[in-house]
Amino acid sequence: MNGFRKKKNNIGIPTEYKGYRFRSRLEARWAAFFDLLNWKWEYEPRDFNGWIPDFALIGKQVTYVEIKPITQFDQAVADKIDASGCKDECLILGLCPSVGKYGNVLLGWLREIYYFNVDRKRASSVIDDDCNQIESSWAEAVFGQWEDSVNIGFCHSEGAFFDRMSGCYDGGSYGAVILEPNIIDTLWAKACNQTQWKGGITGQKKPEYREPLQGEIEEFERRRSRLLRQIDTLIELEDIEKRKQSNVKKSDTPKQRKVPIFTILLQRLALRSSSKRRQ
Secondary structure, three states, X not given: OOOOOOOOOOOOOOEEEOOEEXXXXXXXXXXXXXXXXXXXEEEOOOOEOOEOOOEEEEOOOEEEEEEOOOOOOOHHHHHHHHOOOOOOOEEEEOXXXXXXXXXXXXEEEEEEEEEEEOOHHHOOOOEOOOOEEEEEEEEEEEEEEOOOOOOEXXXXXXXXXOOOOOOOOOOOOOOOEXXXXXXXXXXXXXXXXXXXXXXXXXXXXXXXXXXXOHHHHHHHHHHHHHHHHHHHHHHHHHHHHHHHHHHOOHHHOOOOOOOOHHHHHHHHHHHHHHHHHHO
């Protein structure tokens, strides 16, 4: 396995993919990656007291996703999610999938939710309306392949080993089917290619044509008229100069250096322009 692509450049550049304008190139890559895995997703689905998840993965259950340009678990991001009031499982994704220390292919970091029915007065943490005490545990999210599912899924590395997308569980830790790391590597490479830079020299799209405003048309006509008058003046000056030179005898100016007619015209035009400015 050659390793996953960790492209840190242009991470924050807004990128369009499948009709969505994502806030960053990294978000677009993950969206393309979800599509290659046949995972259904929604972009910025809802607001949890100021925390707006980047995605919602919709499988057997809903898993909310936060995208960050990181390569290791960020406790500050996890604390923000925990404080948001979201009671569903949440997933933090970094720059790309990775390989764990035991050779497992890692998607990111998953918060698993536990519910314990307790007395409301003795609850030590958040409880819901049914007096269920809510506990959570962050750990690595591991890719897996389950026998009853045709698609690749993922699960919690330390808690429940069922696939969050299909809901399948076949008795294996991360699914009974061995998942080769190069499969995820290839899919990630395709996702990067689908969302790569397609702009021009500046990376920006060409501006769309629009009809000129009335003021712009009037200004263009004024400049055009002024230019035509200057051309007429040059032609007139050239005719005058030719007539003058035809009347001068060669014997009158035997040693006089002839000045090019175009130079004379430019000099006279410059004098006329400077005099108009002074006026």
